[in-house]
Amino acid sequence: MPLAHPLIRPDRASLVAALAARRLDRTLTTSLPPIDPNDEYAIGSTGIATLDAPLGGGFPRGQLSELVGPRSSGRTSVVVRMMAAATDRGELVALIDALDMFDVASAVAAGIDLDRLLWIRGHVVSNPGMCRDMNQRALEQAIRALTLVLQAGTIGLVVFDVGDAPSDALHRLPFTTWLRLQRMVEGRQTMCVLVGSEPMARSSAGLTVKLTGPAFPPDGASAFADAPADRRSLVRLRAKRYGETRSSPDVGASEGGAGQHQHAGRFSGRLFDGLNVEARVVRARTRLHEDSVVSFATAVANHV
C-alpha cells in the first residue's frame, strides 16, 4: 500500500494498514516459536470453548494479552470465567483491580476458588467521581503492583483490570512500560491479561481480543441462538409465567433516537437474561487466527 505524500501527514488508520501490509505491525511476539495448542503449559484455556477455538486453545502463557471492549461488552464476564478455569486447574490467580470494582458475588457465581485469588485493590477515588481523580499516580501504583506480581512468578493468571479507567490516563503511560512488562513475563508460565476499553500494549501484546455487543437483531429472535437450550427454555418459561411475550427486547429503543449505541443485553420484559458477546481476535501470534469472530452468550446468576 503506497504511502501518501511525505509532506502530508497520514492518519493513524492508514499507517496501521500500511504496517500490517508489510508485516511490520508487530515487533516482539511474531519471532517467538509457535505454540502447541495442546500444551497445557503454553496455553491457558479461557473456560469458554467457543472462544478457545479461534484463539488456538486459549490465551498464551508468557505473553501480555489484551481483552478490550467498551463498557458492558462482556469483558468482566470473560475474565471471571478465565479466573474460574485457572483456579480449577489448581493455579493461583492475581487480580490487580486498579479501580476496585471487582464483585465477589460474581466471582463466586462463576466458580472461582477464592482461596486461590490474590486480590489487589486499587484506591477508590470516591469524591467527586470515580474517574475524575483517577490520576497518573494511582495508575502507576497499579502498574508497580503488576510488576511485583509478575516478578514473583509461578502465578498462573495475572489480570490487570483498568476497564473503566479514562483512556487519557492510559495514554500517558510510557510505551516502554508494556515492553518492560512483556519482557518480564516472557519465558514464564504466566498468563498476563490486560483488561481495558481499548488496546494498550500495542506491539508488546501477543494476543488482543476485542469484545463488542453484536448488532441487536430486529426481531430479537436470533439473539438467543447462541444461548444454551436451558436458558432459552427458562426465558420462555418466565415469559409464560409473567404473561409476557418476548417481543422486542429493546423497549426503549425508539426512545433513544438516532445516535444511540446498541447494547449487548438481553431483556425480556422484567427480566435481564445476560449479554450477547461478540469476540474478535484483533491480534494474534499467528495471523491464521486473526480477524476471526465468535459469538456467545452469558447468563445471569443467582444472587448477583
Added chain:
Amino acid sequence: MSNFQPPAPSPQPPAPSLYACLYQPPAPDVFDDQRGTHRARRDSSEKPSAISALTVVSPLVQIAEAFSPRYERHGDDLVSIDIRGLDRLLGSPRTIGDELRRDAAERGVRAHMAIARTRTAALVLALAYPGLRVVDAGEEAAALAPIPISILEKIDHVQPQSTQSSQRSIGQKGSVVSVISVVKTWGIRTLGELAALPSADLAARLGRQGLVWQAIARGDDTRPLVPTRPEERFDATHDLEWPIDGLEPLSFVLTRLLEPLSTRLEARDRGAAALYIALRLVTREIHARRLDLPSPLRDVRTLRTLALLDLESHPPGAAIDQVTITIDPTPGRVLQHTLFTRPHPTPEQLSTLLARLGALMGQDRIGAPVTVDSYRPGAFTMKPFAIEHDHDQRRARRHRRDTLGQISASAAVNASEVPSPPPPLAINPCELRRGSPKRQRRDGGQFPAPRPQPPASNLPPSLADDQGERGSPERQWRVGGQPPIAALRRCRYPVPAHVAIGIEARPIRVTTDRRGFAGGAVTACAGPWRTSGEWWTPGSGLEARGRLRDQSSGMWDRDEWDVALGDGGIYRIFRDRSTDAWFIDAIVD
C-alpha cells in the same frame, strides 16, 4: 515354650555409664470431692504440655539440673539423669544417691530413686521401689527379676520428648494392657520370667514389641538417653557506635544480626514464626515492630527484606542507637513436593511479595476475598492470602481418586450397561441462612416480583454443592459446560444519579454528574427487585435517614433495576427507599 531356661545374664555394656532415675509418685492424700475417689496425679506416661514445659519447672528437673546437664524429662514426675563422671566428684554410686536424696529432701520432694549402669534398669527400679536403690554393674537383670510384669504398662509410654507429637492413642494403650494380660496367661508374672523366654519365639508371637519388652526386662537400653534441652532464646543486639538515620545502613546491621540467628535456627531445625525488631532511638524511645510470618522462615534475605519493608511503612522517628532482634522459634517446615500439583510460590517468595504489595498498596488492600453471610449487595470481607500446600496435595489426591473412580465407574457401566444414578439434588444453602431479604411492599404500590432464581442446576458450584470437592469432575463440567456468568463491576461507593420516571413507574432516563458515566435514555430495563435487610439491628432506624444508609449503617432498603442506557452500557441502579435517592450500583459487564 515348654522348655524354660534359666535366666541368661544380660550382656554388660563396656562403657562405664551410670544413670540415676527419679520418680515422684502421686500423693496419696489428694481427694476428689466430686467423684469421691482418690484422684490420681498425672500419670507418668502423660507428656507435659507445651505451656507447662515452658513456664513451670518441675522440682525433679531442678534436681536433675543441679547434678548433670544431661537429663531426660519423661514427665513432671519422672526424670532420667546421666551421672557418668560424678563418681570422681562425689564418690561411689551410693554416695551420689545419698546426695540426690538429700537434695530432694531439701526441696521437699519425696521421690523414688534408683542408680544403675543402664538407664532402663534405673527407670524400672525407680518406678517399682520406693527409696533409693543402687544396682552394681552386671546385676541389673537380677535386680529387675522379681518386679511384676505389669510395670511394663508404665514403661511402654515413656518416650523421648522428640516423639511427643506421636503420642499413643488410648486404643494403643489398651492393646498394650491386653497383650500383657495374654502374657500373664502364659504363666509369666515377673520380669525375670519374661527375660528368660526364647527371643525368637517371643518375637514370633508378639512381634518387635515383645523383643523390646524383653530387653526392658533384662535391663538393656533400647535407646540412648535423649537430653532435654531448655528452649533456646534467639535474640541478638547490636549497639551502634554512631546513630544511623535511614534504612539503607540499617539493612547491613540487620544482616549482621540475622545471619548468626539463621545459623542457629538451622542447627536446631527451627524457623522464625515471628520477628521482633526493637530499635532504641537517640531520644531513648523504643521503636518496636512485630512481624508475624505466614510460615516458618530462616532465610536471611527474606527476613531482612520483610523487616525493611515493614520499617519503610513504619519508620522510626529519630536516629537509631541500638538494634535488637528477637525471633520466636517454631519447628521447621517439612514440605514434600509432588508432581501432581502445580508449583506455587515458596513461602519466602509469597511473604516477600505480600509485604511489598502491602507497603505499596496498604495492608488492607490486598488479600483473598471472602463471602459473608448476608444478602447485602456487594458484601464481602478479606483475609490474608496464603497457600496451603497440604490442601493442594490433598486436593490432588482427591482429584486422582475421583478420576480413578470415574474411570472404574465408566468401565463398570460399559461392562454391565447399567444406567448411572441421577446426580444428587443441590440445595441452596442461602435459603437456610439467616437474614433473608424482606420482600414486602409497604406503600401498597405495585408489588415487585422477587428476582427470579435459576434452577438448582444453575446455581454456582460453591453455593449449590458445598459438600462437593473442588476440582471434582462435576465441578469441572460446570465450569466448562455452562455459559459464562454475566458479571458485575461494582461501584464500591454508589454513584448518585438523576433518574426520570415514566408513566409506568419505570426509569426512562438516567444521568449523573460523574465523568465516565455518560448516561442517557433507558433503552431497556428490568425490575424492580426489592431487597432490604438488617433493619432489625439497633441503630439503623429513623436516625439513619438522610444519609446513604448502605454505607453508614447496617440497614438497606432498595428497589433495584437493570437498565440499558443510550451509551451502550448496562447498569444496575437502585432507589434508596428511605431517602428516595437514586444511585448507580454496578455495571453489568
